[in-house]
Amino acid sequence: MSAQTKDLRNVVMLGHSGSGKTTLIEAMLYEGGAIRRRGSVESHNTVSDNTDLEHQRENTIFSHQMFVNWKNNKINVLDTPGFDDFVGEVISSLKVSDTAVIVLNAASGVEVGTELVWEYLQHYKTPAVFVINQMDHPKADYDSTLQQARERFGSRVVPVQYPLSSGGQFNQIVDALRMVLYEFPESGGKPEKKPIPESEMSRANELHNALVEIAAENEEGLMEKYFEQGTLTEEELAKGITIALAHQQFFPVFVTSGLKDMGSGRIMGFIDDIAPSPLDRPARKLQDGNDLHCDPSEKTTVFIYKSTSEPQVGMLSYFKVMSGILKPGDELVNADTGEVERIAQLFISEGKERIPVTQLEAGDLGVTVKLKSARTNCTLNARGISRSIRPMEFPESRVRKAVWAETTADTEKLFAALNKLKEEDPTLKLDIDADTHEAIIGGQGQLHLDLLKHRLERDFGVKMQMKDPRISYRETITGRADADYRHKKQSGGAGQFAEIHMRVENYNDGMEEPAGLSIRQKDIEDLPWGGKLAFYWCIVGGAIDNRYIGAIKKGIMQQMKNGPLTGSPCQNVRVVVYDGKMHSVDSNDISFQLAASGAFKDGFNNARPQLLEPMYHVEILCPEETTGDVMGDLQTRRAMITGMDSEGHYQKIMAEVPLAEMNDYGSSLRSLTGGKAKFSMKFSDYQLVPTNVQQDLVHNYRAATVEV
Structure with missing residues (x-):
């Protein structure tokens, strides 16, 4: 069962959910003698989908590692989920594979899940074979599926096989590489090899010639040999085709019915003969x-x-x-x-x-x-060597939920379980929001988080609650205001006294310096929560001693951590302290800290305060016929469409969308497009909140504060 490196083939099965990967693998394992009878997804007895969760959903959720011995080689096979909620399983399997088999549903064509895996396949430069599966489906359309694949993935997608018929009549495959017709018995399995019918020779020769040209680009003398003989065997083409496949110069297309076990053995033979071993892959x-x-x-x-x-x-x-x-x-x-x-x-x-x-x-x-x-x-x-393989990079979270244990007693248990599940699934993110203090779990979709919740209850006995998280807003100002504040307290003995005059205004890089003031000290500070504070000390004549600068800045910063509108952090503000008073006995740090906090709050409130909300750059890939519905939905989410582009037969929509409007987006998009769309989102910046939205947020915050 252990194999030499040259005899290994590592294959990952990729494709949209419903393309039939698991069923095809079952046929491949059966053809290779790894199993004695084929299981089915419906019967919950396949080698691949072997967990309770997968049986319940009748879909692949986790990647699974299998192997089959074929001739003298060992073929390792990795099955992967088709839902992009579980893209982490796809990325990890691609990382260790040397060939990808991309399974297309002959009835559905190239679906969005295939688009997703193609991006990662290009990242890892993995050789790939296309398999148009489910040719026995009543709506199977080989020509349309092949055309879509070539439109989306380019002219390097080259057919090696085509069916003579489809649907219930599917049982014959023309193989242009071996120049033979495979005819399968009704029960599938091993086919009978027959001559290609005269009526199909023109088409078969055209495809064969294309394969010869691909092979000849990598092997000298092959074209001359072809002209002499009129045709070439797979063995004669093998070297050139192996090089072409390994360097992504071509992506061969095969046809199968995994359900009827027709064509799976040919896939195994091609992988065995042509697919690269680990020795053939780049360092x-x-x-x-x-x-x-x-x-x-x-x-x-x-x-x-x-x-x-x-x-x-x-x-x-x-x-x-x-x-x-x-x-x-x-x-x-x-x-x-x-x-x-x-x-x-x-x-x-x-x-x-x-x-x-x-x-x-x-x-x-x-x-x-x-x-x-x-x-x-x-x-x-x-021992004695130091090597570190470049780690896998996983996508940003596309859905975020605030989480907490159903009972206080389970809180510690919940976070221990979440951290353990994070070790298993790097696409899960767990953070404590510094502004809202909520525990935030991030995932690739609602299904991803629903299954997380299921596992917590089943495997760890912890019940977790989820809700939309509070949004981390920011506060700034769009105007300018002067403010003065006197803090005075007398209660026997030494009292407290401080008076501060300051100007509070919006700050941006490159703005003019304050006019008519003598700048004694200037600090531009990057704030921990983003944005800047520009602090100007313009006191002359000793009205306030320099030793109180630190206390004044501390008072301002304390007020900025919890802004007056919604308690959110303030940013991009310039504070100019230009006058004030102190007392030789009663003035101290705490007095100036409190006076600075009060003056800043008054000035901020009078300088046209404005809420800022986090905006995300969102990219959606959807079928052209659903573009209108998708854009209409985005507009209801206060989105600003920034561009559109075509990718194959899909439309790519780019938009800037407030995070507050994205909580249920994955579910909505799936509903709008029948599951045929995908999206990604990445933090962009903070932008001004519309007036009506700000009024509601401020009202709700103040009402909640009064209740407390």
Whole structure:
């Protein structure tokens, strides 16, 4: 079960939900002899979708590692979810794969989930094979699906096969690479090889010629040989096609019915013969810029691409051996922490079944248990070497919820559980909002967070509540006001006295200096919550002693932390202290601190205060026919459309949208487009809140303050 590096093929299955990846994998495992009978998603007995959650939803939620031996090679197969709520599972699987199989639904064409994985596939420069699956579907349309793939992904998408018929009649595939017709029995399985019908020879030859040209670009003399012989075998084309596939010069297209087990064996044969082994892939770039080649003769380096916990077992760590040979008992050093991890047990995975092995060579995938602290994105090295694989980067959260335990007694338990689940799923984010003091969980979609809640209750016995988080507003001013404030307190003995005159105005970089004042000190401070405070000390004649500057700034900052409109932090303000009074006995730091706070509050309130709200840059990719509905919905969310573009047969809409309007956006978009759209969002800046919205926010804040 352990294989040499040259005999390994690491394949990740990608595609939109419903494309039939899991069913196709089941057929591939069956054809390779890894299983004796094919399971089904509906019967909840597939090798891949093997968790209770996946059985309940009848969808892939987690990535799953499997393998099948084909001829002399070991093919590792990674199944991935089709919902972009679980994109982290896709990214991690792509990181350790050497070939991608992109599964398209022949009845639905190129769907938005495919667009999503294509972006990551290009990032990792992974060779890819397209499979038009479900050719037995009544609405299957090979030509339309192929055309969409070529429009979206380019002319390098080249058909290797095409069906003679589709729907219930699908049982014949013309293979232009091998120049043969495959005819399948009604029950599927092993086909009979037949000559291509004369009526199809023109089309088949045209496709074959295209493949010869692709191969000839990478192998000298091939074209001459073709002219001499009139055709070439797959073996003769193999070298040129392997190079072309490895360098993303072409993306071959095959056809299958995973449900009927028609065409899956041909996919396996192509992967076995043509797909690159780990030895054929470019060297990995390390954090320090050096290269790491997948070489079994090198010292051992292991990269953990996924961590997950299992009851009665503990933490499972899924990994790829990047170099060297790994054996049970090996001690490796965590490149991030320096901690030594002992690999007590070594397994390969066939879905939920773990099979012990005595070693794994460079390029192979495996799993171990109970590592002390190494988790996803960690690099483990043999002693004496220092290598760090570049970590995976995961997208920003697209949905945020404030969370708390249903009972106070469970609060500590809740956060312990959330931190544990964060170790398993790097796309989950947990933060405490510095302004609102709420615990905020961020995820890729509402489904993502709903399943998180389900796992908390099922696996940890903690009930979590969720609600839309309070928005972290900012306060600023758009005008200018002078203010003076006297603090005086007398209660026997030394009292308190301070008087301050200040100007409060909006600040922006490059503005003119205050006119008619003598500037003695100027500080431009970057505030912890963003924006700036420009503090000018313009006191002349000793009206206020310089030793009180620190106390005055402290008083201003305290007031700025909790602005007068909604208690939100203030930013981009210039404060000019130009006059005041002090007392030789009663003046002290606390007096000037309180006077500065009072003067700033009065000045701020009289300088046309304005709320600012966080704006996010949002990009939506949706079918053209839903563009109007999507844009109409954005307008109800106070969005400003900043641009539109075409990406294949999809429309890309770019907009600036207030965060306050984005809480339910994922669910709304899915409803508007039938699940055929995706979006991403990233913080842009703070912008002025419309007057009517500000009035409501201020009113609600003051009402809540009175109640308290």
